[in-house]
Amino acid sequence: MLRAPGMLRLDIPLDVIEDDDSVRRVARVADQDVDVVDEGDLAAAWFSNVAGQPCRLVKLHPDAAPVAWPAG
Template identity: 70%
Template sequence: MNPTLYFPIEACAGIDNSDAAPYDRQWLVVDAGWRRLTQRDQPKLAQVEVSIRFGYLVMRAPGMLRMDIPLDVIEDDDSVRRQAIIGTQTIDVVDEGELACAWISNCLGTPSRLVKVHPDAPAVRWDE
């Protein structure tokens, strides 16, 4: 039987841990123009391993220290609310901050940001 894969960070490596199900595709990586990055754009995203552990989204990549992002952050601070472009959609997202930005930019070798889909955003059409 094939395990169900979940992708807490869209375009990064999937995981088969059912604890990740509530977090499936809640995060994504965007470029400097706030456009979603895919593995076609940035093949190194496939090397970013993701897990959900002890209240954190944990990211690992070859040659890098791990990055832990708290899961229970309340997204009601408008100073971190942004808009990201996914295909033809513009959605509200929450910027995960400068440390996450530096980590993912270093990992990919290009300016990038880790963002979380805002809880009030409409359903995202990931196939665009």
């Protein structure tokens, strides 16, 4: 559940993964390409409104390899 001043609450279930390849994407994280799931237009609009710039909300696909964060 996410909240921001002046915004309706946004509920994004973390344990639900769409079994539809149309929402599967590749994102660049820590200089690596990782498989992610796009959370859709409603979540994108919510985050874009809060951030004041275009955004997409994605989460790591459960079949994706873990992200190896650089030491430092």
